[in-house]
Amino acid sequence: MDESKLIKYILEETDQAENQEIKQWIAAHPNHKKKYERVQYVWEKSQFVRPSKVISTEQAWQDFLKRRDHRSPQTTKHVSLYPWYQVAAAAVVFLIATAFVYVRFLEPDNALLSNIHLASEQKTVSDTLFDGSVITLNKSSQLAFNQSIFNKERKAKLVNGEAFFQVEKNENRPFQVQAGEVKITVLGTKFNVKKHGEQVEVILQSGAVRVNYEDKERVLKPGDKLLINQVKGLLTSSTAEDELYSYYVGDYFEANDTPLWRVIEVLNEAYGANIILLNERLRNLPLTTTFKNDSLENNLEVLKATFGLTVIRKPHRIIIK
Structure with missing residues (x-):
């Protein structure tokens, strides 16, 4: 509106x-x-x-x-x-x-003519902007946003980390996200941006976005994933394997015929853990379930019960076999 x-x-x-x-x-x-x-x-x-x-x-x-x-x-x-x-x-x-x-x-989160800054440490942070758009930051992430209603464009800068954007549609005021030298332009959509060092990952959940890097441009459709390597200047397009990337937004993990190695990868990221699959044959076991993003122990119990796994806890690592 x-x-x-x-x-x-x-x-x-x-x-x-x-x-x-x-x-x-x-x-x-x-x-x-x-x-x-x-x-x-x-x-x-x-x-x-x-x-x-x-x-x-x-x-x-x-x-x-x-x-x-x-x-x-x-x-x-x-x-x-x-x-x-x-x-x-x-x-x-x-x-x-x-x-x-x-x-x-006005308070900083209500100011219309100044930047707001979001930062998360050990837990996710979510905020609704003046225009109705919702931004959710994953852990250890920083973002700045210009809320001025007088600007033609709505601009956000992902300083580091990962953020999920649910953008309120406004054709007269495009929404832009800057991550390093990568610029993402949208009208109204849901998408995820992850910045790790000089690599930026963009996954589109719904709507459409345009990604610009140097003289290169890509238009993404729902389900597309784009990796931008800012060191080598490479853009790699693929299809998002799943929606586990947005676990921190809805506070749950949703696996749909997802290989076990991918689930472990996301659990390691979410909890800062070091889970190791000891047996190669376990890597591609398919998992279809939804479990809450509450405690690592509870989720390991889900995997253990589902596949009959053995979980061994060691200092600084967890071994699954």
């Missing part, structure tokens, strides 16, 4: 159809309600810098036309334009003062 329409709704300048549309949109999702409340909060914070009398330029113009049409033909009247300069000056002062209020007095 466009911010200008929400402000129009707050000012009670929407018609009945628009009112119904906005009410349904707010009720449809908690993130929509949060976005509306943020717009309302910002607007209310700016009230004290408003002119005591709000002058409608449209109404002023109509009044001028009426006066012109009904004036006496024998009398020549000189209409001063000074009030119009007052209106313009008041508007400029209002905009500047409002911008100052936004930057100076």
